[in-house]
Amino acid sequence: MPAKSRLKNKWVLITGATAGIGKATAFACAGEGANLILTGRRSERLKEISTDILKQYDVEVMTYTFDVRDRDACKSCVESIKKPIDILINNAGLASGKDPIHSADFEDWDKMIDTNVKGLLSMTRFVSERMKSRNSGHIINIGSIAGHESYPGGSVYCGTKHAVDAITKATKMDLHGTDIRVSAVSPGLVETEFSEVRFHGDKDKANEVYQDIQALTAEDVADIILFVITRPPHVNIMDTIVLPTCQSSSTMVSRS
Ligand code: NDP
Ligand code: 8X3
Numbered sequence: 001m002p003a004k005s006r007l008k009n010k011w012v013l014i015t016g017a018t019a020g021i022g023k024a025t026a027f028a029c030a031g032e033g034a035n036l037i038l039t040g041r042r043s044e045r046l047k048e049i050s051t052d053i054l055k056q057y058d059v060e061v062m063t064y065t066f067d068v069r070d071r072d073a074c075k076s077c078v079e080s081i082k083k084p085i086d087i088l089i090n091n092a093g094l095a096s097g098k099d100p101i102h103s104a105d106f107e108d109w110d111k112m113i114d115t116n117v118k119g120l121l122s123m124t125r126f127v128s129e130r131m132k133s134r135n136s137g138h139i140i141n142i143g144s145i146a147g148h149e150s151y152p153g154g155s156v157y158c159g160t161k162h163a164v165d166a167i168t169k170a171t172k173m174d175l176h177g178t179d180i181r182v183s184a185v186s187p188g189l190v191e192t193e194f195s196e197v198r199f200h201g202d203k204d205k206a207n208e209v210y211q212d213i214q215a216l217t218a219e220d221v222a223d224i225i226l227f228v229i230t231r232p233p234h235v236n237i238m239d240t241i242v243l244p245t246c247q248s249s250s251t252m253v254s255r256s
Helices: 003-007 020-031 043-056 071-080 106-134 155-174 194-198 203-209 218-229
Strands: 011-014 035-040 061-065 087-090 138-142 181-187 239-242
Touching (some): 003 218, 020 035, 020 218, 035 043, 071 106, 106 138, 155 181, 194 203
Parallel strands (some): 011 035, 138 181
């Protein structure tokens, strides 16, 4: 079977599909004939994206508005989906603040831990139970270069992404012997709403992050995700670290 047609008529659930990598992945999957379950907190965005996808592609789209920090909402969402969830893309996540350990804000820490770790775990818990009963499925966790390295001001964000790395590996082991695949995709700098969110809406600070570099685009990362989910069923990619060419580590970025 040609790689791309492996997605045809599959159901792909993407968390955090209202922006950035999640949104680009939704379009990329729809382009290959996958049906979509799109989630996020901003319902207007979900509506717009769903309308745009349905205009362009002959696929089905369902949307669910909820916060992945709300475990009951995660459960209700998964329980109300009657279609088989073939692929779960745990993408919803954020960095909040970049302050050092001794002066960082507790609320920022809670947001990151509750979203990037506990939200991802809740979705995985509910969806993997269903995948296990069908002995079929693929879970993709969006990690980060920050899950493989640490940098100053990133103690908690890096901690959450290191947790995603550990969770990905342990999930693969928990599902050992089944046909369910578990993968991570770990990007470096991607120009999305990420930095604006990290700096609490400060656009100037956010722009500085991407100044004089060619960062990855959300579409670049969606392309990698598409590659990971379209391998033959016996191929399980555990992780892919993808950096823009101008970046050599979390802290080494060459600006022209
Ligand atoms: P964006 O800010 O552009 O998108 C983040 C998405 O996550 C939005 O759709 C947002 O939706 C959703 N989200 C955030 N918090 C919650 C929540 N509590 N409940 C539900 N949805 C939530 O950032 P990116 O696309 O860049 O980020 C996507 C993932 O990629 C994140 O996990 C991030 O850590 C990771 N990443 C990003 C990199 C980058 O440089 N940009 C690099 C490496 C990894 P809404 O606000 O509508 O809820
Ligand atoms: C996002 C990449 O380097 O800003 O995960 O932490 S970085």
